Amino acid sequence: MTAEAHAKVNIGLRVGRKRPDGFHDIDTYMARISLADELDISIRASDAFSCRISGNEGYIRKGEEDLMEKGARMFSAAAGIPFSLDIAIRKHIPVQGGLGGGSSDAATVLLALERHFQSGLDLIRLGAEVSSDVPFFVSGYPFAHVMGRGEVVEPSIGPDGFPVTLAMPGRKVPTPGAFSLLDAIGRDSRPLPPLGRGIPSKADYPNDFELLEDNKCPFKAIDRCFASLSGSGSVWYVISDEGIEKLLDFPEYCVIYKTGFV
Secondary structure, X not given: OEEEEEEEEEEEEEEEEEOOOOOEEEEEEEEEEEEEEEEEEEEEEOOOOEEEEEOOOOOOOOOOOOHHXXXXXXXXXXXXXXXXXXXXXXXXXXXXXXXXXXXXXXXXXXXXXXXXXXXXXXXXXXXXXXXXXXXXXXXXXXXXXXXXXXXXXXXXOOOXXXXXXXXXXXXXXXXXXXXXXXXOOOOOOOOOXXXXXXXXXXXXXXXXXXXXXXXXXXXXXXXXXXXXXXXXXOOEEEEEOOOHHHHEOOOOOOEEEEEEEO
């Protein structure tokens, strides 16, 4: 089967203090966008679990387990079903950009396995053990209020119908390192207000990772727009009807994607 794994952006992101389990409580709205990886997934009966992935060689370090394989392995163990899995991925979502590509890929595999086996597993609970963004992606919601460490996912309305433009610098941002830097900075703990259908207000939906020194907004200030870092970065996005040529301020942000909400 062939499936799309869509990226997400965060509309506002409050990060709480580090918890005893090593994770952070978050308060954010996640929104699915049309930019997507493409996955070809083949599932076969087998006496033991196995997973072979092609197309991820450029971003998975040697000896590192891909989240797609991790999720599939956990699904097999939880369902008590061995199988052989082949995945070919065509990667379009930037890696380490804050767009949730790896988690979306894993969620897409979990959803494919559930459709195939009809196991009845709680994929949100299982997905939370794979990564904090997987519960949102398996929920199927286009917009959601996400809390806890990512396992609390509530459907929401959002600014559907507006164009979204992504800008990415040459650098990548490993998520664990960004959280460590943020832990040393004082920040506001007020919860985010309910999300509406119009373009959000930056004052109401800040991203705490923008407090980090390296995260400078690449977009010029204009009327009727919302510019934000997505996740822990490094991708910035803007919701605006303006042309991107009028918005981009820093020439080093040279990789640009024009997309929208789905």
